[in-house]
Amino acid sequence: MVTTNGWTRRDFIRRTSAVGAAAIGGPILLSACGGGSDSAEDVLEKGRKQGFLRVGVANEPPYTKVAAENVTGVEPDILRTVLKRLGIDRIEGVITPYDQMIPGLQAGRWDVVAAGLFMKQSRCGQVLYSEPTIVSTESFGVRKGNPKKITTLASIKDHSDLKIAVLSGGFEEGILKEKGMPAGRQIQVRDGRSGIEAVKSGRADAFFLPTLSLEDLVKSDKAIEVTKPVDDAPVTGAGHCFRKKDKAAHDKYNKELAALKKTPEFGKILEKWGFHASDVEGVTTKQLCKTSG
Numbered sequence: 001m002v003t004t005n006g007w008t009r010r011d012f013i014r015r016t017s018a019v020g021a022a023a024i025g026g027p028i029l030l031s032a033c034g035g036g037s038d039s040a041e042d043v044l045e046k047g048r049k050q051g052f053l054r055v056g057v058a059n060e061p062p063y064t065k066v067a068a069e070n071v072t073g074v075e076p077d078i079l080r081t082v083l084k085r086l087g088i089d090r091i092e093g094v095i096t097p098y099d100q101m102i103p104g105l106q107a108g109r110w111d112v113v114a115a116g117l118f119m120k121q122s123r124c125g126q127v128l129y130s131e132p133t134i135v136s137t138e139s140f141g142v143r144k145g146n147p148k149k150i151t152t153l154a155s156i157k158d159h160s161d162l163k164i165a166v167l168s169g170g171f172e173e174g175i176l177k178e179k180g181m182p183a184g185r186q187i188q189v190r191d192g193r194s195g196i197e198a199v200k201s202g203r204a205d206a207f208f209l210p211t212l213s214l215e216d217l218v219k220s221d222k223a224i225e226v227t228k229p230v231d232d233a234p235v236t237g238a239g240h241c242f243r244k245k246d247k248a249a250h251d252k253y254n255k256e257l258a259a260l261k262k263t264p265e266f267g268k269i270l271e272k273w274g275f276h277a278s279d280v281e282g283v284t285t286k287q288l289c290k291t292s293g
């Protein structure tokens, strides 16, 4: 039973909704507590011994989804499948904001990140990414009818009156910074729901987030529409992140992931969540890690 500050897991989840607590910026354990950072023990060996690995997730469907403490979404489902092939039957999710995923991994608060943490130079320099698991697109969530005609990065860059909501520390925030958008025009939010509310309240003119995440967020919200994929945004490709000291485990994981990709099961997992195996075919971590930011 997880205990956090003496609370039982049920108390913890009841009193601080997973998203709420993540919104405050703290990671949320969804399972048994475990030790802190590893010593030199191979992380896969640790997983086999204790029967699970702890994974950093965001709870942003379809990339990661937490319901009744069950961690799914395209990334955890791929991770769970590969780990099973490596003799590790379970994963335990820890909900955390994107900007804490790598620091938490380095600190040993979780053993791997499988959250759709898109590859870019600054991230690739800190961790070992597996080969790509998904490639996806970015869009804008805008008010119905898209009154400000926000469709591409070029369409927002020169309109100094436009304010864009982004997840703090997220890939999209990095894109806007790379494009030279002043910080004053970026509305930082902690999670998807807050980004949608920022657009509905008029605090922001658009919410910049992956297309499939926006579609999941607004599926029952008629006030917001999702633009077509932003054609001048960088490619958003993700893999699973390991600590640099876990290179042996990373290499074993990559080998097993490559074997999974050759089976129909890989495509089935992606399609269940709206992704396509053909999009990631032939794409490499080396290519995606060239993305600036």
Ligand code: 6CS
Residues within 6 Å of the ligand: 060, 063, 098, 115, 116, 117, 118, 119, 167, 169, 170, 171, 172, 173, 209, 210, 213
């Ligand atoms: O990699 C990131 O930072 C982005 N990934 C996802 C799946 N959603 C938003 C986030 O900014």
